[in-house]
Amino acid sequence: MNALVAACSGLLFAAGLVVGGMTSPARVIGFLDLLGDWDPQLAFVMGGALGTYALSYRLIRRHVRQPWLEPRYHVPSASRADAKLVVGAAMFGVGWGLMGFCPGPALVASGAGQPEALAFTVAMAAGSVIASILLRGPRPARGTGVLLQDDA
Amino acid sequence: MNVEWISGLLGGVLIGAAAALLLWTHGRIAGVSGVLSGALVPQRGDFVWRLAFVLGLLAGGAMFGRLWPDRFSLLGLPRWPLWLAGGLLVGVGTRLAGGCTSGHGVCGLGRGSPRSLVATLVFMGAALVTVMFTRHGP
Numbered sequence: 001m002n003a004l005v006a007a008c009s010g011l012l013f014a015a016g017l018v019v020g021g022m023t024s025p026a027r028v029i030g031f032l033d034l035l036g037d038w039d040p041q042l043a044f045v046m047g048g049a050l051g052t053y054a055l056s057y058r059l060i061r062r063h064v065r066q067p068w069l070e071p072r073y074h075v076p077s078a079s080r081a082d083a084k085l086v087v088g089a090a091m092f093g094v095g096w097g098l099m100g101f102c103p104g105p106a107l108v109a110s111g112a113g114q115p116e117a118l119a120f121t122v123a124m125a126a127g128s129v130i131a132s133i134l135l136r137g138p139r140p141a142r143g144t145g146v147l148l149q150d151d152a
Numbered sequence: 153m154n155v156e157w158i159s160g161l162l163g164g165v166l167i168g169a170a171a172a173l174l175l176w177t178h179g180r181i182a183g184v185s186g187v188l189s190g191a192l193v194p195q196r197g198d199f200v201w202r203l204a205f206v207l208g209l210l211a212g213g214a215m216f217g218r219l220w221p222d223r224f225s226l227l228g229l230p231r232w233p234l235w236l237a238g239g240l241l242v243g244v245g246t247r248l249a250g251g252c253t254s255g256h257g258v259c260g261l262g263r264g265s266p267r268s269l270v271a272t273l274v275f276m277g278a279a280l281v282t283v284m285f286t287r288h289g290p
Contacts, residue, residue, distance in 0.1 A: 003204035005177045010208020011215075013170035013182065013254075018216040020163020021156065024225045032283040044157045046257060048164020049171070053262035056172030067179030074180050075263070076250075081270035088248025089256075089271040093278025095241025098234055098286065100227060102242060102253045103184040107206060111213020112224045119235040120242075125192055127243020128185065132193040135247060 002069050014108045020045035023109045025100025025116070032097055171259055174205070183255020184209070185246035249275070 021027045021041050030039030067073060096102050101109070101120050109117030171182035178201055180187075191202035217224055246252045249271050251260060256275070260268020 002178075003200050006174065006201040006204035007208040007211070009170050009174040009177070009182065010205040010210075011212045012173065012208075013167055013184075013205075014209050014212020014216065016163045016166030016168075016170060018163070018212070018220060018223050019166060020160050021223065022163065023213070023216075023223050025227045026225055029227070029283055029287075032279050033287050034280060035284060035288050041156055041160050044160025045164040045167070046253075048161040049167040049254075049258045050164070050262055052165045052168025053171050053258050054264075056168065057175065057259075057263045060172065060176050064176060067175070068177045070177075070179045072179060073175075074178075076181070076265070076267075079266050081267045085249050085267060085271055086274055088245045088250070089274035090278045091241045091245030092249055092252060093245070093275035093280075094282045095238045095243075095245060096253075096275065097279035097282025098241070099238035101238065103188055103246060104209065104252075104254050106239075106242075107184065107188070107209040108213035108216075109224055111210035112217025112221075113214070114217070114224050114226065116227055116235055117224075119232070120239040123236050123239025124243040125188070125239075127240040127245075128189045128247055129192050129243075131244040131247035132189050 005069065013104065014111070016045075016049070017105050017108050020048075022105050023112070023114075025105070025109075028100040028102075028105070029097070032100075167254070167258065168262075171254065171262075181255060181259045183251045183259060185242075185252040186250070186255055189247060245275075 017023050022045055027039055027041050030037065031042035033039075061073075092102075099116070099120050101117060103124065106117050106121045106124060110121045174180050174182045180201070187202050187205050190198060191206050194202070242252075249256065251268065251271060253275075256265075256268040256271040261272060
């Protein structure tokens with residue numbers, strides 16, 4: 001059940017990206033290309049997603065004491081931005097701007113067999129693994145369940 | 153007005169709903185970079201749902217790739233330095249930043265996180281400047 005529901009979430013997420021046109025990197029770069037023929041599509045997708053999630057988050061946190069399939073919520077608590085975040089976000093932004101892919105669309109387009117996405121995803125996975133291991137530190141505490149505090 | 157704004161909003165609502173589903177059922181943030189990294193470098197007891205979510209994304213791609221192939225247009229950039237550099241930067245950068253467009257941009261901003269606001273502004277800015285250079289650069 002645990003896996004099935006998570007898979008459904010992934011499937012629904014993929015549907016959203018496809019319907020929104022975000023699996024075409026040309027459309028994403030079209031949004032990022034302020035000086036060119038500007039394509040606002042990404043703004044609509046982001047707006048729809050943000051509005052939906054903001055509302056849902058409030059409702060769920062207020063009315064759902066415990067997640068259905070897990071003992072507790074895993075929502076980050078950190079609030080201050082640090083150098084690591086800024087440097088990382090800048091790197092991510094450059095990579096995103098280069099190919100018009102971020103993790104979600106890259107995976108979905110890879111599933112569709114799109115060759116640029118596949119190549120990008122392999123590199124992305126490699127970068128992610130390398131960074132995870134390097135950032136892990138000397139010895140992660142066993143059973144903490146969090147390798148690197150994801151705070152998104 | 154271009155009718156695509158409807159599909160844009162609808163697509164966004166589906167994304168938001170998918171993230172809300174994961175929050176309700178698993179209490180987790182639907183940040184794809186984070187979910188993926190935990191699947192690639194797993195910790196005990198924290199792997200199956202991540203793998204399932206990633207497989208859902210891939211399966212979705214496989215399915216929709218057949219139904220609507222024109223949603224998956226190519227950029228037409230076969231030069232390997234671009235996809236290699238892009239992928240590595242996204243892979244490393246998202247680990248350092250602790251999130252990506254879904255993690256920080258949708259979920260983080262959606263719950264009012266100051267960190268996510270900073271992250272989103274920075275990665276958006278970096279992306280805009282990058283495209284400015286690659287499309288209109290010197």
